[in-house]
Amino acid sequence: MAMVKPFAALRPKPELAARICELPYDVMSSDEARAVAAGNPLSFLHVSKPEIDLPPGTDVHAPEVYAQGGENFQKLIRDGALRLDAPPGFYVYRQIMGTHTQTGLVATASCVEYQRGIIRRHEQTRVDKENDRVRHIETLNAQTSPVFLTYPAARTLDAFIAEKAGGKPEIDFTAGDGIRHLSWTIQEPHQVKFIETQFARIPNLYIADGHHRSAAAARVYESRSGAGESGRFLAVIFPHNQMQILPYNRVLKDLNGWAPEQLLEILGTVFAVNTYGTAAPSREHELGFYMAGKWHTLAFRHNVLEVRDPRELLDVTLLQKHVLGPVFGIDDPRTNQRIQFVGGIRGTEELEKLVNRGEYACAFSMYPVSTETLMTISDAGGVMPPKSTWFEPKLRDGMFCHLI
Secondary structure: OOOOEOEOEEEEOHHHHHHHOEOOHHHOOHHHHHHHHOOOOOOOHHHHOHHHHOOOOOOOOOHHHHHHHHHHHHHHHHOOOEEEOOOOEEEEEEEEEOOEEEEEEEEEEEHHHHHHOOEEOOOOOOHHHHHHHHHHHHHHOEEOOOEEEEEOOOHHHHHHHHHHOOOOOOEEEEOOOOOEEEEEEEOOHHHHHHHHHHHHOOOOEEEEEOHHHHHHHHHHHHHOOOOOOOOEEEEEEEEHHHOOEEOEEEEEOOOOOOOHHHHHHHHOOOEEEEOOOOOOOOOOOEEEEEEOOEEEEEEEOHHHHOOOOOOOOOHHHHHHHHHHOOOOOOOOOOOOOOEEEEEHHHHHHHHHHHHHOOOOOEEEEOOOOOHHHHHHHHHOOOOOOOOOOEEOOOOOEOOOEEEO
16 A cells, blocks of 8 residues: 655745746756756745756765765745645645646655565656665755656545646746746645545556655664654656656667668668658657658567567667667666767757767667556556656756755
């Protein structure tokens, strides 16, 4: 069963939310964060990426960086920009991105359930990234960037959450990227109990985004022996049928010595190649390939798809196994400098631009992984390849904070 609990959130004053809440710390560079936060002392980037307040070139993992983040966090609290709720409750968080709307529950999830696998994972984590989040949580005594969780849609629960989002929102702002963010509070004891009971009927939760944040929270829980609120971590939980997964595309620095004609001939042994293709694939097991100013549509041949393991049927896995490794010589995409990954939010136009400018030789556009596939692989204890999914819209840092 999934144990979700209410908590007293530290939240922005509604009229300041648009100036405080920011994209997650891990989707922008220090230079980008510095530019976004320029002239805005309330920007949560001063907390989530505090190196922007120190001289350029400062090691982002230096002790003074975390200390600066802690100082900036406390200043937002002292100045009343962030305020602590009472009593504890759940929160409804709605995001609207163009025609897409997703409405989730903000709650705390269990570190023990994470450790026991009740909260499923699909990615490996890196120790250096875990260490960074551990130090950030320890310094702030708070979790400020929520883990993005999902669950199999449940009609009664989802209808209740949708009903709560029918009233006037407490926070309502549209960010600079055009995405609208709204929130409501649920504090009535019988409604809180109803939510807890409904989630107790759900066998598993699934991490969509935030593997390092949840792993770090579990480490802090262990180091503190569960003291205070350390046994729980901040999460926003969405029904699976509201999730929007975009593709994670690939660009390659060179053709590994192949002439374009040779490369297309080799690709023809793995794919059915349409040389008059489109930029975006229209279905699973179909890719777009851009080279020399032209898109090709690639469809994996049937013999390539004769595998049973759902992990082996992922398009990113098939591409790596049959093309990137043997043809381009990219054996480990996590470390090889000849490949880069472009989130689907940037569109296929970004791939064209990178290749047309000569920065890269070719690009592959991918078809997005489904939420059902993600859950199937997670249930099997599988690990998806790096850069398999791009979730959009992103949750805002600073919208809800959990003091531990």
